[in-house]
Amino acid sequence: CNAAYTLADAELFRALDRHRLAMIEQPLADDGLSLVHHAELQKRIETPICIDESGHSLAHVQAAIQLGACRVVNIKMARVGGLAASRDIQALCAAHGIPCWVGGMLESAIGGAICAELATLPNFTYAADIFPSSYFYRNDLGKPELVLSGRGEVATSRVPGIAQEPDPELLERWTVAHASFRAEGR
Template sequence: MKVERVSIHKIKMPLKQPFITALNTVHERKLLITELTFQDGTVGWGECSAFDTPWYTEETLDTCLHVLSTYLIPALYEIGEFDHPKAIHALFNRYRGHHMAKSAIETALWDGYAKSLDRPLFQVLGGQSGEIEVGTAIGMQSDKEALLQRIQEAVDIGYKRIKLKVKPGEDLEVLETVRSHFPDVPLMVDANSSYTLADLNHLKKMDRYNLMMIEQPLGSRDFVEHAELQKVLDTPICLDESITSFEAAQTAIALKSAQILAVKLSRVGGLAKAVRIHDLCKRNGIEVWAGGMIESGVGKAHNMALATLDGFAYPGDIAASSKYWEKDIITPEIEVQDGNIILSERPGIGYEINMGALKAHTEETLEY
């Protein structure tokens, strides 16, 4: 394989409704869509899922674009021909961090590589089943009625797990309301690092609500205090923001900071790094699930392929295209049926790019 051209599409996609978390409210999603054209004419597609400001991670779309154009794309051309996407990591490792920028190239390489083999990406990664269970995340709502309506809509679609965003002052009362209406729905909460260890007794009260997990209750880079909290909680802790690398996952496991890890391939540097974390967790009896970051269909398709690996024990945050977008940039759009997504058997990510939709959302295309 040899890359002959790199195109980066800077796109902006308005959400159907704002997505509200403890940290920020997202009204529109700006993304970088990477298009790699190989010597044989094959095209691979990837995505940079950083946000436009550093509210969630240190990386932003601007920092990613700088790193891509200044370092990573030249490194990609430097490698010349290569046999496998993993080969790019030897070059990329000379540059510390910038995982989302690296993932934007690496995922497109995987798509092109799978297409060159005439195989679906999920099979190339080692997935055994072309069907995955999925859940959905529901942002904070303006009132209880709106929240209950969003949950009912998700239940009607058949999502296998509901994730609620919580923060201090908007947590126990919310859970009380939800559990009174939905006593049996598989439910978890995501705090986005909005609590401290001083809230231990308060967080302990969440045990009464039969939650699947509490995601990232404490600091985004913390492992020690999460370990202390997990000792006293009956509810499993899930680390999300803390899992930025294979080494971070090792630390979490060694310190017993959590019972579950959320793996976001873009945050850890791509598919190869995510698979390595999956394998580590499987060896150590730690369950994982595939997190989402309000991606376009391109990013979701890569997440879906990753989620087919057998260590992903929980439904991932991989909602239907129609949840967020009036029109996605892939065709056909991603659909959820009875809480499941059936992956395409076509080569690569299994979806074509809707060039009309891509053009409509594109603010600028850069060629390298």
């Protein structure tokens, strides 16, 4: 349960150390002091802590590393501000020897394909949290839909970019309103 515990539960996490878990993801609430609290918990346990919700940005992840708040980072592209921000976090983590993994946030085929490409970069050590389009969407607005192989793998692009693109017919079908915005003075 992400963010469901407090430092008062440190003994519970210490008891889990004997199971040699790969990580414990975001055990403490993102309450403004979460990086400080995660650093304190990480000092008390052997199991690596993975920050998730506390890793809002490059600056937050940098602070987490400096404080010793984590030994793994979950990068959710939609949460951290896109592909460029995700790559910056990945590079920071790689420079500090901190493994990463791609977390999902209900991406469409387009977002999922970009996440799959992101997960191929060095230092993404753990399996990515990527789901087929049909898992979340009856009609994904991106085509082709993202699918998993029988082994749970996603095919990545063999050329620059991704194969997925918006489906104009579905976009038109599901659009409920149109709006145009112009910058002042134009």
